[in-house]
Amino acid sequence: MKIVLNELDVEDLEVQNFIKFKSKKHKLTGKQSVTQLVSRAENSDPNSKFANPDLNALSKMGFLDELISGIKTGKEASVFLGRNSEGLVAVKIYTDLRVRSFKRDASYREGRFIGDARIEKAIKQGSEAGLDAHQILWVQEEFRQMKQLHEHGVNVPKAIAVNGISIIMEFIGDENGNPASRISDLKMEQDEAEEAFRQSVQNLKRIVQSGRVHGDYSTFNILWHNGEAVVIDFPQVMEFKNNPNANTFLERDVRSLCKSFMKQGVNASEAKVLREVQTG
Structure with a gap:
């Protein structure tokens, strides 16, 4: 069927x-x-x-x-x-x-x-x-x-x-079929990396506000296209109301996000990001 x-x-x-x-x-x-x-x-x-x-x-x-x-x-x-x-x-x-x-x-x-x-x-x-x-x-x-x-x-x-x-x-890419790159595959200028991080935190905040956790959130699953951070890969997404493991995975998502952006030269504070996404 x-x-x-x-x-x-x-x-x-x-x-x-x-x-x-x-x-x-x-x-x-x-x-x-x-x-x-x-x-x-x-x-x-x-x-x-x-x-x-x-x-x-x-x-x-x-x-x-x-x-x-x-x-x-x-x-x-x-x-x-x-x-x-x-x-x-x-x-x-x-x-x-x-x-x-x-x-x-x-x-x-x-x-x-x-x-x-x-x-x-x-x-x-x-x-x-x-x-x-x-x-x-x-x-x-x-x-x-x-x-x-x-x-x-x-x-x-x-x-x-x-x-x-x-x-x-x-399809996230240009009209010629060239796909957008994952942030993990780029070497960004400082200002661009800071903006990509800001948008990625904002996307994570909206995910949490929707009652969900991504479950595998880092620069490996975020594309950078025309100055915008686009989140990908969602089969592991879980909902707070149904999954008792959700908070643990949220903390891991924040840790992974910050760690991966630090490789781009961003001063990313796990405690600050976690507080921001949790307070709405």
């Missing part, structure tokens, strides 16, 4: 029963290239643009016309440059949970609504059904949190559509 969140209200996720997740079309895969994802001549369906079933579904819904190139390849997911009728988009495709490294995520998932006791048990046991459910829920959570954070004024890429383990979102 495919869950297409762009056809659902965000809050509808709270009442869904996720029972059947496994798609026989999915093969066990790790990192993939554009060549592997684009449909080949021997494909039995002449209407299929992509070898990847998630991308085919998104294409048929009008959210993706083509893949252009790779942007970033990581252990958890790969990001590609794509295009639809509106222009350039970013396409994030998760690596299959069975071959990627980030499996110990119980602290992040604690308190998340699943809606089916059998699926929850299967996830804890790590069965095949549990892994399928675990993976789909993880991807859905990123899509949901992106939409919620955008609505709360956090500078994040706009979430466009999701299917299976693939998400289409706003």
